[in-house]
Amino acid sequence: MATEKVIYEGINEEYLKDHFITAYFIDNERKNIEVVCNKPDFKTVFTSIVRYEDGDAQWEELKKVTNIDFIHESTYQKKKDERREFEKTVMRIAEKEGMIFEFSNKKLDTKFYPKILSAMLEDVDNVDHVFALKLACFENKTISDSSDNEGKKKLRQAKTKLDVLKSAIEILESN
Secondary structure: OHHHHHHHHOOOHHHHHHHEEEEEEOOOOOOEEEEEEEOOOOOOEEEEEEEOOOOOHHHHHHOOOOOHHHHHHHHHHHHHHHHHHHHHHHHHHHHHOOOOOOOHHHOOOOOHHHHHHHHHHOOOOOHHHHHHHHHHHHHOHHHHOOOOHHHHHHHHHOOOHHHHHHHHHHHHHHO
16 A cells, blocks of 8 residues: 555656556746646546656656657647637637627627617717728628619718718618
8 A cells, every 4th residue: 555655646657657648848948747647546637747857757757658749749739729728718708798799590699789889870980990881881792783883882982880871771772
């Protein structure tokens, strides 16, 4: 029993060959490696920090069951997975806070309408917004395919977001 405890508490080849799961660097300088192993019961895991330094006893033991290329690849994959999870979390928060809108199944969330109305009625002559709205209108198939050339001309010449919307509605109603 005492021997098993010593093996469990230390990183050595005998313990690692049966219990090693993965290892990856935990710092940008790549001087410390986190080693993940199963506990003897194989129901839970534990981690240990190993210094990446030739001559370090734990590093020398770890090298017997894995290699530096595996550790670099594991580090890359871990960072990539962490980034993906971070991005998902940011998107969920942004969606929850109404900063972005998810258009699943082409149905709009009711939070969308107050935001779009505010966007249309505030800063109505913002040149960048007016331009983006014009582009969006011309990306609409009904408007772009319309034979109402006068309406399209009026839409192109609109100076405010409200004028753009009025022109777009007139084109839509004429079709």
